[in-house]
Amino acid sequence: EVKLLESGGGLVQPGGSMRLSCAASGFTFTDFYMYWIRQPAGKAPEWLGFIRNKANGYTTEYNPSVKGRFTISRDNTQNMLYLQMNTLRAEDTATYYCAREAAISVYVMDDWGQGASVTVSS
Amino acid sequence: DVQMTQSLSYLAASPGESVSISCKASKSISNYLAWYQQKPGEAYKLLIYSGSTLQSGTPSRFSGSGSGTDFTLTIRSLEPEDFGLYYCQQYYEKPLTFGSGTKLEIK
Numbered sequence: 001e002v003k004l005l006e007s008g009g010g011l012v013q014p015g016g017s018m019r020l021s022c023a024a025s026g027f028t029f030t031d032f033y034m035y036w037i038r039q040p041a042g043k044a045p046e047w048l049g050f051i052r053n054k055a056n057g058y059t060t061e062y063n064p065s066v067k068g069r070f071t072i073s074r075d076n077t078q079n080m081l082y083l084q085m086n087t088l089r090a091e092d093t094a095t096y097y098c099a100r101e102a103a104i105s106v107y108v109m110d111d112w113g114q115g116a117s118v119t120v121s122s
Numbered sequence: 123d124v125q126m127t128q129s130l131s132y133l134a135a136s137p138g139e140s141v142s143i144s145c146k147a148s149k150s151i152s153n154y155l156a157w158y159q160q161k162p163g164e165a166y167k168l169l170i171y172s173g174s175t176l177q178s179g180t181p182s183r184f185s186g187s188g189s190g191t192d193f194t195l196t197i198r199s200l201e202p203e204d205f206g207l208y209y210c211q212q213y214y215e216k217p218l219t220f221g222s223g224t225k226l227e228i229k
Contacts, residue, residue, distance in 0.1 A: 004165075044126075045209060047218040063217040097166070105171045107213035108156045112166040 002026040002111040004098050009116030016088050020116055022081040022098030029079040030054040033101035035109055036072055036083045038094040038118075046094075048072075048083070050101070088120045124148055124212050128221035135200055136229040143195040143224045145188075145210035153189045154214035160223075161206040169208075170195065202228050 008020040024034070033056075036048040049062035051072045060072050071084040081098050095115040102110035125148035135141045145155065153173035158166045168177045170186040173193060183198045197204055205228045210221040 044222040045211075045220040047216075047220070061216060065217070099166070102168060102171065102177070104175075104177075105156075105213075107154075107216075107218055108168060108171045108211070109166070110168045110177060114163075114165055 002100060004100065004111060004113035006096060006098055006113045006116035009096065009118045011119045011121065012088055013122050014089060014120055016120075017084070017086045018088065018118060019085070020083040020096055020098075020118070022083075022113055024079045024081060024098075024100070027100070029074075030076050032103075033106070034072075034074060034081045035099040035101065036070075036081075036096060037099060037109070037112075038092075038096045039115075040091075040094040045097075048096075051081070085118075088118075090120050092118065093120045094118060123217055124151060124215060124219050126210055126212055126219050126221040128208075128210060128224050130224050131222065132225045132227070134227040134229050137200050137202055139200050140196065140198045141200060141226065143197075143208050143226070145193045145195070145221050147191045147193070147212055147214075150190045151212045151214035154212055155186070155188070155193050156211045156213065157184075157186055157195045158209045158211065159206050160209065166209075197226075200228065204228065 003025045005023045012018045035050040039045045073082045097115045098113045099109035100111040102108045127146045155173045157170040174186040185196045207223045
């Protein structure tokens with residue numbers, strides 16, 4: 001059974017930094033692209049970026065809306081996915097989800113975590 | 123960016139009825155369209171990809187149609203467990219974008 005569990009959310013001041021983690025289990029982690037998506041309360045989900053699998057060199061792509069402030073990384077020895085968020089703003093307040101790419105289609109996510117809440121406020 | 127519009131934000135229907143949820147793309151996305159269900163306290167669930175292909179485990183009462191800019195998710199013979207939020211997502215180009223969601227309430 002695929003499991004994705006985010007952690008590391010909470011309250012952070014504007015301008016601050018936060019790192020979210022996602023513990024993955026139940027599948028061969030290195031075989032899959034991994035994604036971060038966020039969703040402000042009552043709004044549409046927003047794709048933040050992904051990190052490719054081993055076969056594609058673990059390279060990353062980002063939404064221009066967060067490129068340069070957010071960094072996605074992975075620890076393949078621990079089956080962990082990370083999202084480093086810097087220079088946080090109030091508009092970054094959202095629930096953050098990690099997700100695994102579907103085996104049957106690129107850029108589609110077939111397993112999601114429950115989400116981690118991030119609040120940016122003074 | 124490709125804008126995804128779900129014009130209906132809320133929909134209520136009774137068990138046994140059929141409903142359709144629409145999603146419109148701001149440009150042609152061929153059939154690079156996925157549908158997700160989100161229920162309170164649960165993880166997002168992929169229902170359909172490639173516009174009309176059911177993900178493994180998706181009940182056959184769900185179907186997807188459309189290509190280009192206009193897409194529809196249809197649920198036949200609604201079951202009580204079908205309540206929740208439904209989102210479309212385009213993956214024709216990056217940045218990947220989602221619709222704003224349609225909340226389905228079971229009467």
